[in-house]
Amino acid sequence: EPEVTQTPSHQVTQMGQEVILRCVPISNHLYFYWYRQILGQKVEFLVSFYNNEISEKSEIFDDQFSVERPDGSNFTLKIRSTKLEDSAMYFCASSPTASISTIYFGEGSWLTVV
Amino acid sequence: SQQGEEDPQALSIQEGENATMNCSYKTSINNLQWYRQNSGRGLVHLILIRSNEREKHSGRLRVTLDTSKKSSSLLITASRAADTASYFCATDARQAGTALIFGKGTTLSVSS
Numbered sequence: 001e002p003e004v005t006q007t008p009s010h011q012v013t014q015m016g017q018e019v020i021l022r023c024v025p026i027s028n029h030l031y032f033y034w035y036r037q038i039l040g041q042k043v044e045f046l047v048s049f050y051n052n053e054i055s056e057k058s059e060i061f062d063d064q065f066s067v068e069r070p071d072g073s074n075f076t077l078k079i080r081s082t083k084l085e086d087s088a089m090y091f092c093a094s095s096p097t098a099s100i101s102t103i104y105f106g107e108g109s110w111l112t113v114v
Numbered sequence: 115s116q117q118g119e120e121d122p123q124a125l126s127i128q129e130g131e132n133a134t135m136n137c138s139y140k141t142s143i144n145n146l147q148w149y150r151q152n153s154g155r156g157l158v159h160l161i162l163i164r165s166n167e168r169e170k171h172s173g174r175l176r177v178t179l180d181t182s183k184k185s186s187s188l189l190i191t192a193s194r195a196a197d198t199a200s201y202f203c204a205t206d207a208r209q210a211g212t213a214l215i216f217g218k219g220t221t222l223s224v225s226s
Binding site: 044045 | 147149154155156157158159162202204206213214215216217218219
């Protein structure tokens, strides 16, 4: 079964460093998402992306964050200057349509900021 | 907010028993989806129920949706130790790429 893949599975970074999390969505999907989950807390929406632009973003997704689809397969989340509170599991997801369809999630990338 | 809120927050049962988790939300939705998460792992989609559906089954899972009460329930029958996980409902009012909104989840522990 097709799946969303994410790399790295775990990254440790120094505060203030830039981090890029990578995702390969399911190939025929058109809508892409990033969510995050701080340890022990709920899954929070960050951003959705369609047709090479951001469709929606949450209050969490401030100027430190950016997303990009640099080629036909990858979808990346960049955090420019990481903070301790950015430590979380980051999930990439994709769906074939905008509504009435399952959103498929990757296994996540654990980011630890020290 | 259209946020789903699950209850109970935690549920402990014995193998073979049924587990029922509830989800409430606040605004109109297109559909509601249930996900499972094993500790430290990704979100696995379990079932999607559309706003015009009242009940849906998938194996040992049964989901109900009551849009008049803005609530949904997930029933796992004949539970197994392997069902131990966190279960989340996510409300979906997507139109042009808007987001699934997750609740806080129910942590289910099934002991053998």
